[in-house]
Amino acid sequence: MLSRTIRDDVGKLQKSTSRLAEGQRVLITGGAGFLGSWLCDSFVSIAEVFCHDNLATGQLKNISHLKANEHFRFRNVDVSSPEWKANADFDFILHLASRPSPADYQKHPIETLRVSTQGTLNVLELARRCDPIILLASSSEVYGDPAVVPTPETYWGNVNPVGVRSCYDEGKRVSEALAMAYYRQYGLDVRIVRIFNTYGPRIRAKGAYGRAVPRFIAQALSNRPITIYGSGKQTRSFCYVADTISAMIKVLLDKRAKGEIFNVGNPNEISILELANTIVRLTRSRSNVIHEPEGEDDPKRRCPDISKIRSKLGWAPSVKLEEGLKRTLR
Secondary structure, X not given: OOOHHHHHHHHHHHXXXXXXXXOOEEEEEOOOOHXXXXXHHHHOOOOEEEEEOOOOOOOHHHOHHHXXXXXXXXXXXXXXOOOOOOOOOOOEEEEOOOOOOHHHHHHOHHHHHHHHHHHHHHHHHHHHHHOOXXXXXXXXXXXXXXXXXXXXXXXXXXXXXXXXXXXXXXXXXXXXXXXXXXXXXXXXXXXXXXXXXXXXXXXXXXXXXXXXXXXXXXXXXXXXXXXXXXXOOOEEOOEXXXXXXXXXXXXXXXXXXXXXXXXXXXXXXXXXXXXXXXXXXXHOOOOOEEEEOOOOOOOOOOOEOOHHHHHHHOOOOOOOHHHHHHHHHO
């Protein structure tokens, strides 16, 4: 059963899945995760959706409402396994399988690297057989701690290749390199999105999976201290999930996106301390802010230059931070 907030957002997203996807077969790896499950919801009304997820970070509750839908199929499989295979041909493949939470991927560095390398190779080899349109979900982490902010797609990055975050950062950089190699050598229709911080309903708040927005919300709602790593002066740019998904759909379905890389995020930068104070105000919480030691190689600033996707595909986020936080709180 979908909450009203998710149902309203998904209804708008379904309208953006144009006739280009009607009746097509769509494979979504990591489909039980935060973004993957939103994509399953967005396509299932017009296409056959195949969701592959090993539930390392995805959750069955994100897709349980789709279980009885005749256009939806779920398989509990690891896309990075050498034995992984898909017993069908697809018109679209969206490769989202990953461990995106820093605390989680630092606990599982080899698995994190494997899904970005072997998992991406498996997906690309499948694509050689059935020639679909492929959307690779990359990350703003490929930029590391950027010296250029707002950061354009042309920036090559400032990444520590052997640091504690390298399993994710370098893994995503390798997955991009693989995708572009298959595009150039085999002519596969590859599109890449570098996703900046995204939040909204279904993002996990607990344990190693919890990131800033859901963690702050959970702490504020229970009047517990809000934990900030470092001074809180570091910045991020937070994009509401429905906006991020609308950009991904646009890149997937627009023929002008073939072979291209796009930043997807909100260009409005905010400090982590300001974010925490905003959530305390919106929840009318009694929480105070406490500071923990700063994480190793934590980027000082993170803000996308979205001029490319804005000019080429006409996309820009529409949900302001406070409105998105209110929807998430509900």
